[in-house]
Amino acid sequence: MKNGGDFTEILSLKNITKDYPGVKALDNVSISFEKGEVHALVGENGAGKSTFIKTISGAIKPTSGSVVIEGKEYSQLEPSQAIELGVAVVYQEMIQMEARTVADNIFAGVKDGLIVDDKARYEKTKALLDKFNSNIDPNAYIRDLSMANRQIVELAKAISKNAKIIIMDEPTASITVAEQQNLYRLVKQLKADGVTVIYISHRLEELFEICDRVSVLRDGQYVTTVNIEDTSKDDLIKYMVGRELSETYPTKEPAKDEVIFEVEHLTGNGVSDISFKLHRGEILGFAGLVGAGRTEIMQMIYGVVPKSSGVIKKYGVEINPHSPREAMHEGIGLIPEDRKYQGCFLDKSILWNISISNLKTLSRHFIMNANKEVEVAESYRSKMKIKAPNLKQKVGGLSGGNQQKVVIAKVLAANPDILIFDEPTRGIDVGARHEIYTLMNELTSMGKSIIMVSSDMEELLGMSERIIVIHEGKFAGEIQKSEYDQQTILKKASGL
Numbered sequence: 001m002k003n004g005g006d007f008t009e010i011l012s013l014k015n016i017t018k019d020y021p022g023v024k025a026l027d028n029v030s031i032s033f034e035k036g037e038v039h040a041l042v043g044e045n046g047a048g049k050s051t052f053i054k055t056i057s058g059a060i061k062p063t064s065g066s067v068v069i070e071g072k073e074y075s076q077l078e079p080s081q082a083i084e085l086g087v088a089v090v091y092q093e094m095i096q097m098e099a100r101t102v103a104d105n106i107f108a109g110v111k112d113g114l115i116v117d118d119k120a121r122y123e124k125t126k127a128l129l130d131k132f133n134s135n136i137d138p139n140a141y142i143r144d145l146s147m148a149n150r151q152i153v154e155l156a157k158a159i160s161k162n163a164k165i166i167i168m169d170e171p172t173a174s175i176t177v178a179e180q181q182n183l184y185r186l187v188k189q190l191k192a193d194g195v196t197v198i199y200i201s202h203r204l205e206e207l208f209e210i211c212d213r214v215s216v217l218r219d220g221q222y223v224t225t226v227n228i229e230d231t232s233k234d235d236l237i238k239y240m241v242g243r244e245l246s247e248t249y250p251t252k253e254p255a256k257d258e259v260i261f262e263v264e265h266l267t268g269n270g271v272s273d274i275s276f277k278l279h280r281g282e283i284l285g286f287a288g289l290v291g292a293g294r295t296e297i298m299q300m301i302y303g304v305v306p307k308s309s310g311v312i313k314k315y316g317v318e319i320n321p322h323s324p325r326e327a328m329h330e331g332i333g334l335i336p337e338d339r340k341y342q343g344c345f346l347d348k349s350i351l352w353n354i355s356i357s358n359l360k361t362l363s364r365h366f367i368m369n370a371n372k373e374v375e376v377a378e379s380y381r382s383k384m385k386i387k388a389p390n391l392k393q394k395v396g397g398l399s400g401g402n403q404q405k406v407v408i409a410k411v412l413a414a415n416p417d418i419l420i421f422d423e424p425t426r427g428i429d430v431g432a433r434h435e436i437y438t439l440m441n442e443l444t445s446m447g448k449s450i451i452m453v454s455s456d457m458e459e460l461l462g463m464s465e466r467i468i469v470i471h472e473g474k475f476a477g478e479i480q481k482s483e484y485d486q487q488t489i490l491k492k493a494s495g496l
Helices: 049-057 079-084 102-106 118-131 147-160 177-192 204-210 233-241 294-301 324-329 339-343 350-356 370-383 400-412 430-445 457-463 486-493
Strands: 009-020 023-034 038-042 064-069 072-074 087-090 165-169 196-200 213-218 221-227 259-268 271-279 283-287 309-314 317-319 332-335 418-422 449-453 466-471 474-480
Touching: 009 049, 023 038, 023 049, 023 064, 023 196, 038 049, 038 177, 038 204, 049 079, 049 087, 049 165, 049 196, 079 087, 087 147, 102 118, 102 147, 118 147, 147 177, 177 196, 177 204, 204 233, 213 233, 221 233, 233 430, 259 294, 271 283, 271 294, 271 449, 271 466, 283 294, 283 430, 283 457, 283 486, 294 418, 294 449, 324 332, 332 400, 339 400, 350 370, 350 400, 370 400, 400 430, 430 449, 430 457, 449 457, 457 486, 466 486, 474 486
Parallel strands: 023 221, 038 196, 038 213, 087 165, 165 196, 271 474, 283 449, 283 466, 332 418, 418 449
Antiparallel strands: 009 023, 009 064, 064 072, 213 221, 259 271, 259 309, 309 317, 466 474
16 A cells, blocks of 8 residues: 555445435445545546445435444444544535634534633634644634635644544645645645545546545446555546546647637736637637636626726627626626536526526527427437436536536527636546537537636646636736646746
């Protein structure tokens, strides 16, 4: 095993099955985890990872099977019981009290006596944060922290409860490259302290940085567990998808010379003097550190936030969308960064979501053509390979990858010719990524043009034909494909 060491089993799942109506989320899964190891859990969206986490944390009760923690077997766990047994989960979408302090969040629910001792909480919090070499102020409000620092708070909270098993769900999805390196250091420190870390990530390359073993789930079934040093990224992809993917980034036709979209000196929403051109059939990448202003630029283009000054042109004619509806009317579509809160309606069906942006085409005299609505939605469901029992399925019940496909289908149904993909594959597995990349290339071959904002450097280099770099709300450079170099892009993004 990587880094050696003596390990003893601390946790195992034995023959866990979880049935939902029409779906077997986990099917007779058995995996064991050892004390003081970093154990990756990978699989495509819908493979059963979330159900696996919830079984260990007590959020759901398995249909059959058992969980064994430090030699004691349980047919099911309650959330409070799991916490008492030393299980903690750091979710990708953290649930925190944003209007309260770091100390309040770490010690939420902990009784200090009849009166809360703020000074004692401050000192305890500082001692916990010092373990991570963090300079976060215990009195800082959660809402003012970066995503990386919010994760540190969650890890400190787990340590405060004497967690022996920490599950980390997509921990690097929303943090910068520099912050990732700090996270890796924290994970290695937890391991050195004897804590077992179950590490869930779609970014396979990072598993080789910190993990000892990796287990693979596919379609709710256990596939294999291997030592990380004995496998490769290609092997893991094959285990996950059940087939080889011939190309991570499919070959794309070159863009045309025709400029169809242009931004001149765009200013507002925290950015200033941004100019660029977009060609027909092009994928134009936008790089920058988290908070650089890339999403803010797209919000102005899409009419979410008004611009202070500058000009937006389409086919050489100035346009000035004041709302997303006006932007859609101008043929601009946005797949937003936050699919759950901005991209789709989780409590509505797939049918409703796909239809909502295309009401004018699907209705006549304000009366919906139900047959046409189903026909169009079904065609996009098939084209996007959305895995769901039927169109009535609520989007909130789908995996992350399938939710993203619904968001894309919803935007495509309005037939835009300019598409903005903001973090298109965040939290999505390799199989779904490949499908989205292929779709993006198909769209450009049809003459549509794409602006792609991404924090995934490999994705930017693999899919874009040019890359615009943004640093602290300003244009920091334009890099042609022939000049691509990861270090150059990172330097420009860092203002160096």
